[in-house]
Amino acid sequence: MDKILRVASENGVVIFSKTTCCLSYAVNVLFHELRVDPVVYEIDQDPEGREMEKALLRMRCNSPAVPAVFISGKLVGSTNEVMSLHLSGSLIPLLKPYQSQVYHSS
Template sequence: MGNSPPASVGLSHDAAVNQIQETIADNCVVIFSKTTCVYCKMAKKLFEDMNVNYTAVELDMNTNGSQFQDILEQMTGGRTVPRVFVNGTFVGGAAETQRLHKEGKLLPLVHQCQLKIKS
């Protein structure tokens, strides 16, 4: 149980940050998720039920997933998944995303992003 080096596969910290930022910038909805996470499934189902395309980054299937999760914690203040981004902005986890939807605020955020892509 000594200090072992992080098990990242060749991505520098900056390259990992850039990859996360590019994914967020290039997609209206990004869900950083794990395949076994019930809350992640709830968040994905919410967008599926609204017929909104999303990009899921499955951290448990990604060789750099742990490193990405560390960076997401620095970016968002939390390490739990899902980490949901809409229109480039972090909106929260599953509960926060569902609350935005119930308040009628989630779809307008998605539409703002879709309008940007079309114009």
């Protein structure tokens, strides 16, 4: 849990993901379209990944562990929460400090 909170607090926008998670990929694509370059932390590539996944499950009340999206060090939620915020117009104000004026997609 400490590692999750440290990574989330040291970076503006973080997506905790697994390399095979298509929903994490979809959230990442959305953020790129909104000119935000999130840190994508692949927990299945970390030796402590299983512990991180358990901690994310506890934080999210047994919702799927990934994607877990943090903005400004705060847990926003998963794909459903991010998309709901986006559709309601509440996501962009949260992301504004992290948007690039000139964004080059790769």
